[in-house]
Amino acid sequence: MAKAEFTVVGTSPARMGGVERVVGKGVYGIDVMLKDQLHGGILRSQYAHAKIVSIDTSEAKALPGVHAVVTAADAPDVRYGRSYLDRYILARNKVRYMGDPVAAVAAETPALVKQALKKIKVLYAPLPVVIDPETTMKPEAPTLHEDMPLPKNLPEGIKVKNVCGFTSVHVGDPEKAMAEADVVVEEAYETKMIHPQYLEPRMTAAQIEPNGRVTVWANAQAPFPVRQEVAKTLGIPLNNVRVISAELGGGFGGKGSGITSGAAIEPICALLAMKAKRPVMIVLDKAEETISTTIRAGAKLYIKTGVKKDGTIVARTGKVVYDAGAYSGFGTQAGARCTNMLGGWYLMPNCHIDGYVVYTNKQVCGPVRGPGGPQAAFAVESHMDSIAAKLGMDPAEFRVKNLPKAGDKIVGVPKLRDVSLGETIRIAKEKIGWGKVKLEKNQGIGMATGSWIESAGPGGGAVVKINEDGSATVHIGKIDMGTIPGFGIPLIVAEELGIPVSDVTVLNVDTDASPWDAGTVGSRGILVSGTACRLAAIDARTQIFKMAASQLEASPDDLEIKDKQIRVRGTPAKSVSLSTIATAAHNIIGEVIGRGYCDNVALMAEEKAHGSSQPFTTHACIVEVDPDTGNVKILKYVAVHDIGFPIHRAAVEGQIEGAAAMSIGQALCEQVVFDNDGRTMNPSFVDYLMPTINMTPRIETTLVPGYPGAGPYGAKGAGEIACVPPLACIANAIFNATGVRVRKLPLSPENVLRALREAGK
Amino acid sequence: MSVIIKTTINGKKVTASAEPSTSLLEFLRDTLEMKGTKLCCNTGECGACTVIFNGMPINSCVTVAADADGAEITTIEGLADGDNLHAVQQAFIDTGAVQCGYCTPGYIISVKALLDRTTKPTAEDIEEAVSGNICRCTGYAKIIDAIHLAANRIAGRA
Numbered sequence: 020m021a022k023a024e025f026t027v028v029g030t031s032p033a034r035m036g037g038v039e040r041v042v043g044k045g046v047y048g049i050d051v052m053l054k055d056q057l058h059g060g061i062l063r064s065q066y067a068h069a070k071i072v073s074i075d076t077s078e079a080k081a082l083p084g085v086h087a088v089v090t091a092a093d094a095p096d097v098r099y100g101r102s103y104l105d106r107y108i109l110a111r112n113k114v115r116y117m118g119d120p121v122a123a124v125a126a127e128t129p130a131l132v133k134q135a136l137k138k139i140k141v142l143y144a145p146l147p148v149v150i151d152p153e154t155t156m157k158p159e160a161p162t163l164h165e166d167m168p169l170p171k172n173l174p175e176g177i178k179v180k181n182v183c184g185f186t187s188v189h190v191g192d193p194e195k196a197m198a199e200a201d202v203v204v205e206e207a208y209e210t211k212m213i214h215p216q217y218l219e220p221r222m223t224a225a226q227i228e229p230n231g232r233v234t235v236w237a238n239a240q241a242p243f244p245v246r247q248e249v250a251k252t253l254g255i256p257l258n259n260v261r262v263i264s265a266e267l268g269g270g271f272g273g274k275g276s277g278i279t280s281g282a283a284i285e286p287i288c289a290l291l292a293m294k295a296k297r298p299v300m301i302v303l304d305k306a307e308e309t310i311s312t313t314i315r316a317g318a319k320l321y322i323k324t325g326v327k328k329d330g331t332i333v334a335r336t337g338k339v340v341y342d343a344g345a346y347s348g349f350g351t352q353a354g355a356r357c358t359n360m361l362g363g364w365y366l367m368p369n370c371h372i373d374g375y376v377v378y379t380n381k382q383v384c385g386p387v388r389g390p391g392g393p394q395a396a397f398a399v400e401s402h403m404d405s406i407a408a409k410l411g412m413d414p415a416e417f418r419v420k421n422l423p424k425a426g427d428k429i430v431g432v433p434k435l436r437d438v439s440l441g442e443t444i445r446i447a448k449e450k451i452g453w454g455k456v457k458l459e460k461n462q463g464i465g466m467a468t469g470s471w472i473e474s475a476g477p478g479g480g481a482v483v484k485i486n487e488d489g490s491a492t493v494h495i496g497k498i499d500m501g502t503i504p505g506f507g508i509p510l511i512v513a514e515e516l517g518i519p520v521s522d523v524t525v526l527n528v529d530t531d532a533s534p535w536d537a538g539t540v541g542s543r544g545i546l547v548s549g550t551a552c553r554l555a556a557i558d559a560r561t562q563i564f565k566m567a568a569s570q571l572e573a574s575p576d577d578l579e580i581k582d583k584q585i586r587v588r589g590t591p592a593k594s595v596s597l598s599t600i601a602t603a604a605h606n607i608i609g610e611v612i613g614r615g616y617c618d619n620v621a622l623m624a625e626e627k628a629h630g631s632s633q634p635f636t637t638h639a640c641i642v643e644v645d646p647d648t649g650n651v652k653i654l655k656y657v658a659v660h661d662i663g664f665p666i667h668r669a670a671v672e673g674q675i676e677g678a679a680a681m682s683i684g685q686a687l688c689e690q691v692v693f694d695n696d697g698r699t700m701n702p703s704f705v706d707y708l709m710p711t712i713n714m715t716p717r718i719e720t721t722l723v724p725g726y727p728g729a730g731p732y733g734a735k736g737a738g739e740i741a742c743v744p745p746l747a748c749i750a751n752a753i754f755n756a757t758g759v760r761v762r763k764l765p766l767s768p769e770n771v772l773r774a775l776r777e778a779g780k
Numbered sequence: 781m782s783v784i785i786k787t788t789i790n791g792k793k794v795t796a797s798a799e800p801s802t803s804l805l806e807f808l809r810d811t812l813e814m815k816g817t818k819l820c821c822n823t824g825e826c827g828a829c830t831v832i833f834n835g836m837p838i839n840s841c842v843t844v845a846a847d848a849d850g851a852e853i854t855t856i857e858g859l860a861d862g863d864n865l866h867a868v869q870q871a872f873i874d875t876g877a878v879q880c881g882y883c884t885p886g887y888i889i890s891v892k893a894l895l896d897r898t899t900k901p902t903a904e905d906i907e908e909a910v911s912g913n914i915c916r917c918t919g920y921a922k923i924i925d926a927i928h929l930a931a932n933r934i935a936g937r938a
Contacts (some may be wrong), residue, residue, distance in 0.1 A: 033873045040881030041869035041888060043856035073903020122935040174916050218820045218828055218882045218916055268818070268882025305821045501917045502880030658792045669876035669922070676919030677879065704825035704914075713911045 026581075028507075028514045028732055031669035035505045035525060036266070044223065048222040048238030048265040056224065057086055059291050059301035060132035061137050061284065062122040063311060064114035064193055066160065066695025067150075071112055074122060076167065079138040082421035084127040085231075087137065087256045087294035094290055095254040102351035103183050105167050108252050108286045114143070115158040115345035116380050117697050118311035120283070125291040125299045139275040152342040153319060155181040163378040169473035173284075183343055184351035184376030186358040188430055191369035196334035200325025204406045208398035209318040209763045210746070211690035212342065214309050215387045217500075218267020218711055221282045221308055224300035225292035232259045233289050236300075240270045240583045241538025242528045244277025245285050250288045252278070253293075253420050260289075267500035270685065271681065272387040273313055274500075276540050280349040280385040282312040287726040305703035312693060313385025316342045316350060318357055320398035330420040332414050333367075337370045337398075338363045339374035341384075341391070348383035349390060350376045355505040357391030363399045363432025364440065364470040364635070365421035367472060370430055380697045386540055391738035392471060392680055393746055395765065396728030398702075400467035400747030403755060414751065426630065432472070436630035439661035440468060443637040446721055450657040451639035461646060463653070463756025466639040469743030471736075472631070476541060478617040480534030481551035483512055483559045484606075485611035487572055489583045489597035491556070495534020495548045498528050501677075503544040506670035508552050511731055515556035517580035518597065542736025545666060546729060550617040553731040559613025566607055567600050603623050605706055622729055632728045634735045635683055636660045638679065638744040640716070651753060653685060653716040658744075660720065663728030663735035671737045676718040676739035684710040684751045787848040790815075805829045807845035808855060810937035812830025816856040818846050821838045827913030830886035831855050837893040839912070857884035859892065868892050871930035872923075886912045890926050899935035901927065 039045045076088040077176040092110035098104040110119045124135040147161040148235045154160055154178045163181050197203060224236040233255060239245045242262040250257040262285075267274060273279055283303050291299040303312070318341045325334040339358045343350025360373025382391075396495040407417040422428050425437045447466055448454070455649040458464060482494040493511050497574065499505040509523040527532070536547065564575040571578070572595050579588050585600060587593040604611050626632075641655040658679050665671040688708040727733025746764065754760050759778045761771055784796040785807065798807050805822075806829070816841060820828035822841035832854035833842045859866040865926035868891045869901045871877075878884050887910065894901055901909070904928055915923060932938035 031876060034876070034878055034890070036881075037873040037878050038865070040884050041865065041872050041877050042860050043814075043885045045881055046815070047818075047882060049819060164855070214915060217880075218818070218826060218914065219880070220820065267880060268881045271916070303818075451814065463801070489837055633886055658933075670879075673876055673879050676921050677917045678919075680919030681916065701902060703823050704821035705823050709916070711911050711914060715908050715920045717921050717924070718919050 024515055026671045027356050027510045027520055028666050029444060029668065030665065031667060032520050035509050036499065042329040045266050047268050047534040049219060050266055051236050051300065053223050053224055053298035053300065054228055055303055056298040056300050057125040057127060057295055058129045058132050059125045059288055060136055061120045061287060061300040061494045062136045063108065063307065064117055064121055066114055066121040066143050066145050067117045067148045068146040069114050070146065071110060071114060072144050074143040075140040076122060077125060078133040081134050082131065082138060084131045084295055085124060085135045087125040087291045088122065088139065089294055093294065094252065097252050097254065098251055099248055100280060103167055103347040105164055106346040106626045108283055116383055117699065118150060118326060119345065120287060123291055124289045125295045147726065150381065150697055150758045151693065152340045152377045154378055155379050156375065162755060181377055182375050182376040183347040184354050186355040186374040188359055188362055188370055188372040189733035190430060192369060193334040193336050193369040193371045196369035197325040200700065201328040201331050203323065203325045204325040204402065204409055206402055206405060206762060208401060210318050210397055211396045211764050212317045212381065212705065213685050213689045215273030215315065216707065217269025217271055217273055219754050220303045220305060220475055221284060222297060222300065222302045223285045223288040225289040226298040227296065231749060232261060234263065235285050235289055236263050237263060237285050238267050238274060239263055239281055240267065240274045240277045240498060240540055241499065242498065242530055243535050244538060245529045245737045248278040249286045250287055253289055254531055256775055260675065264498045267498055269498045270352060272390065272540065273385055273387040275313065276538055277351065277751065280313050289369055296705065305704060309567045309691065309707060310699045311382060313348060313383050313387065313586050315387035316344065316353060317383035318342065318394040320361060320394065320763055322361060322398050322402050324406055326375060326406055326410065330410055330417050332365060332421045334369040335362060336365055336374040339372065341374060341376045342381065343376050344379060344380055344381045344383040346383045349386040350436055353384055353386065353390035353410060357395045359397035359431035360392055360505060361399060364429050366423050366427060367430050381693060384738055384740065386680060388678060389471060389742040392739065392743045393685065396467065396469050396743045397746035400751050401762065402761065403753045405760060415444055415453060415713060418444055418468060422427035430703065432631050432633065436519060436632040437726050438635065439723055440635040441705050442723055443635050443659045444468065445638040446723060447637035447657055447659040449721065450659065450721060451638065451641065451655065456641065461756055462643045463752045463754065464636055464641050465752030465755050467744040467748035467751060468635065469740060470633055470635050471542060471740035471743060472633055476543060476619065478619040479536035479547040479551055481548060481555040481615045482534055483552065483555040483602045483613040485559050487598060487602045489494065489518060489601055489704050491516055491518060493523060493525045493552060494533045495525065495552065496528055496533045497539045497548045500539065503548060504537055507545055507549055508668040510667055511549055511553050512556045515553060516560055518583050540625065542739045544738065545736055546733045547617040549666065549731040549734060551615040554615030555613040558615060559611050562608060562613065563597065563600050564610050570595050632726065634660065634662050634728065634740050636740055638748040640748050640752050642749060642756060644753055644771065646775065649768035651749065651766055651771060653749065656716040657719045657721065658688050659723060659739055660741065661723040661726045662737040663730060664733040665722055666732060666734050671722065672720045673736045674721050676743040678739060679718045680710055680715050682742045682745035685764065686746045687714065688765050688767055691764055783846050785845055786850050787850065787894060788852045800846060802842040804843040804845045804848055807838040807848065808840060812859055814855060818882055827890060828883055828886045830888055830889045832893055832911065837890050846857065856889060859888065862918040867929040867933045868895065871884055871933065875922050875926040875929055876889055876920040877918060877926040882906065883913060883915045887923065891930065895934055899931045901931055
């Protein structure tokens, strides 16, 4: 679609809600204040693995000013989970990580909450702790979940334990093809756990209404799944739970899909409010958050590839061990994605990869930004450079040699509709000066590519109401955390209705009023809510044209709408204002209410027939490695992305730059560090290093046109894919600079220096 | 035991009592219900709670509220002149530097303090002024654009 067809989509106006945010009036979750609210707090396990022998809350309950103390005994015996129902809202019988919630308190002041938590006496019988994801699979390892079965699809005869997910990828005959390869390269890679570290702490507040309904405020990315899970875990009818979302101060999947893979504090807070008969609000302390909420899992990745002398890849085998943590959380899904992606996004005629998702005594894997992707890509794209080096080929040329084209399949994707991968490589080479730029001593150049699947999942709806003045009020089920509700959605609605962007209001999610949605997850905002809003606006427009047609004595097909005026095409004098029609609607259809829905079934059928239009990317960088300290400085960083049509260009760039920066953090410094007892050694921001402005290079973003996606106007999701390439991109540049391959993250001075010394440099 | 704190916030005289252990951030957010200044790390590492204290940007989460007695404080709520945004606020909007917006109040305060000192900040000046402000959304590129745009507008160059 040519850009000229559109008025506002494809531009970058100021974000909706921008003024509130810059003057300090944006109301985030933690700014919520309820009348008579109590403060809530959670007692967390001091052991990574232990039996709970007894819990004595009597002293805590006796403290004046304490209104409720709850344990598992106060909640229904109901477990929750996504793949495995393996978790209680408050630990029952056993704790499985240091941070598992054991009891909770509601009291008049935060100081009283702390005092009461200290008065709760829990007697634990410690059990052996397992931290390493490979050790946990061995027969002698402690059993984390006595009553959870092994995955049904595990091949017979495999002796493993503590496994909560298994994925096996088979293509062709990898054994035979590997034997016939000219060159075989085999490597092992490792990534560490990182925390998404959104700046706004997790919070929740709960209030019991006079009619007995429970209202929950949550800064969660998926309010509807939160409603479902609060109702289930507390045994309340679904229609008696209302979840209201405030603005989110970041999420990145860490505030992800419901309580299953979030902090699970919402039902605990509701339980406290029910017991205390007063509103209760819980705000997690940042250090508490780092040890207890969901994370990007670490993974061990084994990868072996056979190639012909000319660089044609003939076979890949591999294994993934993906660390779900203490409960399955989102680990089963993320591990499956990681396993598929280890097959890469190049032509791969023969492939066999097994992926195991395992329980360990650590916090739980969530759907953190591109779950499974960065881990797989670190191995895949570092490995591509290792193979190229062995073949004596240019790494870019080796990639191009194995590019898929339209109609081809890659591992995990049966058919590609069109493939922008080669184009992103070509542009990235040009932007970074591949083969041209003069590198000084200790400097190196590297690239890495990536892809991402806009994960399959349920659709989602939108309602667009036209007010008497011609303005539009939009209801969707996705929250605004710097994502599409504040950026792309107002543009789509304005485009279709011919009204100014400033006349569009997108409301926050209230499960009593908003259309159902699975949440702001999986790069699905533009696909799901973008499509739904476009269709809802078109539906509203159709209703408007029908009423206007009779006023203008014209056919609805001959009408157009621009600048809030409905006109007969070619006869501009014949017009009526949108506000006149919207007001007249009161006597005709009541109100103009457009409805739209993203039909996921139709999308899947379309994809099956014509192939998947997934996004591709290439990042390239130049680094300088200090041979004395191991410090890596990024001198230049380019990110070339095909994300289809950019509906809000600045928002798309912002997503790409933010996601890339987050993975640059994972590449260079971020990790959650554990001791052998399962204690997090760096819970606070003092010790958990994140990229500041000083260490973040300017990410130079280029958007590649010409490859439309399945979203509205040909858009593709842009929130996650830029997380995929940076880890290997930087590792490859370090390899180019030093000749040393670092296969374990982070690429910190310590790890880089060790690798240099081990290589005798 | 509580202490009486007499302070000036955004040009207005304020008198309120607080516990001796209350941080300036808690005083602003909980006692005075001024929620514009944001809570995050509570250890002085992220800059989300930055306010201007007697002309200097400080982390209010690691400052004792009692220290504010007799001080002059500027918070994010005090920057705009009625409906007219401060140049730094407008620049953050215009460059797309506001994504989730949670770090934004602290960021804007730090940048205002910088541009009060100089309207020609070097790359080093910018790094020094905002290296204590973490943003997890933007990758910083558009924030740097916002700082330059605001500086140019204040100096009449744009």
